């Protein structure tokens with residue numbers, strides 16, 4: 078196989094084909110085996126110089142571990158490198174492989190992979206299966222989560238209240254397990270909560286991978302990190318900073334926004350309560366977030382288990398979906414155990430605003446009108462609507 082001339086130490090990155098100038102995404106060049114692997118070679122007149130296309134390689138982008146780990150798809154990338162989907166051909170199971178960027182020291186990878194492996198026998202932590210620190214770049218092999226991360230769902234705008242709370246419970250269980258073994262996560266955020274069982278639950282990954290040592294090498298300490306507790310730049314990370322970050326993640330899942338826009342706001346600790354931004358968030362859930370985000374570490378939950386039991390104490394049985402409907406001002410639907418709900422706000426000629434809640438009991442009783450109101454103003458209508466939404470979310474009878 079003829080190879081492109083590449084500068085020494087080339088890693089993953091986009092390069093232009095020197096002969097024909099078409100865009101290549103070069104994944105890796107292994108000097109020992111003289112294999113150059115690309116994600117997309119496109120069409121090239123210079124056949125001799127153009128490396129294999131994905132088709133020719135049966136969809137394999139890159140092979141690691143002497144052929145043991147063929148990687149077929151890039152799943153994403155972060156501060157420390159790229160993550161690929163692949164297979165462990167020895168154990169015959171799907172895996173995710175995180176290839177670290179140059180600059181991450183082998184010692185740091187070893188130390189951190191060991192930490193994660195130590196935590197791996199817990200259903201709320203993504204298991205590490207192998208760590209390889211050979212040149213050109215070290216990598217960690219872990220269980221694949223085909224449903225992706227919580228961040229993917231956040232970006233797609235498909236996070237329901239029930240999802241957000243269920244995933245946060247999973248993450249808190251993972252954190253509690255780590256904290257009990259003396260490990261701080263340090264990088265709690267939606268991208269590090271991975272989905273299992275087709276999105277039914279979440280587990281935590283990258284434990285210790287963002288150790289302060291590595292972060293110092295790669296991340297500018299002067300850059301504001303919005304999922305980092307306000308005391309961290311001065312006091313460093315702790316169990317309490319992981320708890321703050323879990324509260325920040327839940328806030329984002331419920332509102333689609335960060336609670337604070339910069340370090341000054343975070344240090345002042347005042348933010349818009351989530352139930353003000355998302356009508357269906359019960360006050361009890363807002364309170365849990367509020368305590369998780371307290372400025373002083375000592376004012377937060379003393380540990381992840383306490384935050385978990387506070388969250389378990391919030392009654393949340395269903396999530397509402399806002400429905401696009403031309404005939405109404407607002408329409409919401411929800412499915413709860415045993416019944417379906419619908420709330421409509423309409424403007425009727427000569428009557429004015431009318432708010433109706435219907436409940437369809439699945440035993441076959443059909444739709445029945447559960448509540449009706451004639452609010453005088455739109456602002457009042459929204460207040461009543463808010464209360465009804467939360468009533469159903471909390472499992473109360475309409």
Ligand SMILES: Nc1ncnc2c1ncn2[C@@H]1O[C@H](COP(=O)(O)OP(=O)(O)OP(=O)(O)O)[C@@H](O)[C@H]1O
Pocket residue numbers: 152153154155156157158159160173175203219220221222223225226228229264268269271282283287
């Ligand atoms: N085990 C896995 N299974 C499936 N997808 C994964 C797995 N690990 C990571 N990913 C995906 O790869 C993406 C990149 O992960 P990566 O850890 O490199 O970056 P990050 O979490 O965004 O940032 P950071 O570098 O701070 O950890 C994640 O957002 C996630 O979607």
Ligand SMILES: [Mg+2]
Pocket residue numbers: 155268269282283
């Ligand atoms: Mg990550």
